[in-house]
Amino acid sequence: MQKIARIGVAVTTALATAVLCTPSVSAAANGGYGRARGGDHAVFVQTDNPDGNQVVAYRRAANGRLTQARTYDTHGLGGVLAGSVADHLASQGSLTYDPRHALLYAVNAGSDTVSVFSVDGDRLALRQVVRSGGRFPVSIAVHDDDVYVLNALNGGSIQGYTVDHGRLRKETGRNRRLGLDPNATPQFTNTPGQVGFTGDGSQLVVTTKANGSSLLVFNLNRSGAPSDSPVTTNLPGAVPFAFVPNGRHGVFLAEAGTNAVATFTIHRDGTASQEAFAATGQSATCWIVATRDLLYASNAGSSTLSGFRASDRGRRLTLLGNTPTDPGTVDASVTPDGRYLYAQTGVNGIVDEFSVNRDGSLTRLGSRTVPGSVGGEGIVAL
Numbered sequence: 001m002q003k004i005a006r007i008g009v010a011v012t013t014a015l016a017t018a019v020l021c022t023p024s025v026s027a028a029a030n031g032g033y034g035r036a037r038g039g040d041h042a043v044f045v046q047t048d049n050p051d052g053n054q055v056v057a058y059r060r061a062a063n064g065r066l067t068q069a070r071t072y073d074t075h076g077l078g079g080v081l082a083g084s085v086a087d088h089l090a091s092q093g094s095l096t097y098d099p100r101h102a103l104l105y106a107v108n109a110g111s112d113t114v115s116v117f118s119v120d121g122d123r124l125a126l127r128q129v130v131r132s133g134g135r136f137p138v139s140i141a142v143h144d145d146d147v148y149v150l151n152a153l154n155g156g157s158i159q160g161y162t163v164d165h166g167r168l169r170k171e172t173g174r175n176r177r178l179g180l181d182p183n184a185t186p187q188f189t190n191t192p193g194q195v196g197f198t199g200d201g202s203q204l205v206v207t208t209k210a211n212g213s214s215l216l217v218f219n220l221n222r223s224g225a226p227s228d229s230p231v232t233t234n235l236p237g238a239v240p241f242a243f244v245p246n247g248r249h250g251v252f253l254a255e256a257g258t259n260a261v262a263t264f265t266i267h268r269d270g271t272a273s274q275e276a277f278a279a280t281g282q283s284a285t286c287w288i289v290a291t292r293d294l295l296y297a298s299n300a301g302s303s304t305l306s307g308f309r310a311s312d313r314g315r316r317l318t319l320l321g322n323t324p325t326d327p328g329t330v331d332a333s334v335t336p337d338g339r340y341l342y343a344q345t346g347v348n349g350i351v352d353e354f355s356v357n358r359d360g361s362l363t364r365l366g367s368r369t370v371p372g373s374v375g376g377e378g379i380v381a382l
Contacts, residue, residue: 038102039382042069042122043333043342045351045370046095046106046378048078048088053108053115055095056370057122060381064340064355066368072124074115076108079136080375081152083186086300086328086346088375090188090209091138091152092242092287093196094331095378098142101163103127105147106378107137114140114149116168119382128167133159133175139194143201146224148174150195150206155182158195158206160224174225176218180211189256193241193286198266200248205266206230207240213257215240217270231270238262241286244295246314250275254288254297261288261297261306263314278317280306287331291338294320294360298329298343305329305343307360323362326350333381340365342381349373 043058043066053074058066080088089109096105097119104117104124112132117124134151141148147161147168160174184190190211197204204226206216215233218226239257246252250265251272263276283301290296295308295317307320328347334340334356341354341362349372353365370376 037120038099039097039104039119039380040121042382043351044095044104044124044380045344045373046376047349047370047373048094048109048376048378049372050078050080050110053078053106053110054372055104055106055117055124056373057124058368059122060335060340064353064365066342066351066353068368069122070124071371072117072126074106074108075126075129076113076115077110078376079109081136081187081191084188084375086375087188087286087330087377088346089138089377090191090193091150091377092194092331093139093141095380096140096142097380097382098147098163100144101166103163103166104380105140105142107132107140107149109136109138109152112137112151114168118166130161130168130170133157133170136191138191141196141204143197146201148195148204150192152191153182156180156192156208158204158218158226160226162224171225176226176229178206178208178216178230180208184211189239194243196243196245198249198251199245203266203270205243205251207243207253209241209256210239213238213240215264215272217266217272219270233272242288244288244290246310250314252288252290252295252310252314254285256284256286259283259285259299261285261295261308261317263310263317275315276317278308278319280319280322282306282322289332289334289341291334291356294338294356296332296334296341298332300328300330300346303327303329303345305332305341305362307362309360320360323354323364325352326367331377331379333379335381340381342379344377344379346375346377349376351379
């Protein structure tokens, strides 16, 4: 217990101080992409292991409990940002599900690649491994046939792809450099945190965390290509980390600097304006997940999940309370029906299982240790 306590203090101290806080691979497992039906009653967890990245598949029972099914090699390496403790990628969206094409995308930060799996229930088949278009990929976003990868090092960059018959096709005209300070330290708070689309797919949003403490917005043309440069909205001291869409033109944002959740409207010109703000009262608030009118923010330093209810189209945020997790709460995912939430905890590589109650409170069901996933990030619940 003393060892766990010391590690927990290390997580809190490290985060609070810093933010003050290849070739294609055939798909044989399910007969190929044409027979993939999509994910169902499954949870996929990425290990981000530097010795060999893997995706661990779990079957999800009707009561929400998980049973390990299989482990799949990504044919790439995980990566570790300098200064990171609970989350080696310090990002959201490193493992992303594409329901339109029944594909799962995984970053291989240590190899500068992205792995593409077809999904059939809780089974995966590796379709492709592609270059990420930059250094140290950490986040992937998908909307219809467009996919964007966020690369964290060398000042950051985004690279766009289109989906073609179950494979990613790199679009040479969709690479943009972010122009962040490549020498800012520590790495884990001075690299970009997430790339994602607005709800209508017309804009691409990137968080810079402490390296500028800004939201970068690229307007997309009809073909899906980004503007030459982003519109920057500076948020001094906020350290914007991760977000989820709010309607067609807004986001719910987790801010590590203020330890809060905020609602922003993304305007047509790319500027962003704050509509609501609510503090978690916790430490290192970095990740966020949504289901219906409920939001859950992960607090790595406090090892808790903060629940919120959003009303009036996100203009009002009401804190529902905080739920303890295993040490180092990082990424989380909610099932499509909103009944179950699964939270990664990076200090010991554990996934905590929760049921989501009608009042928004969480009831703990149990936990699963994910092999080789200490510091890992990336989880998808289906």
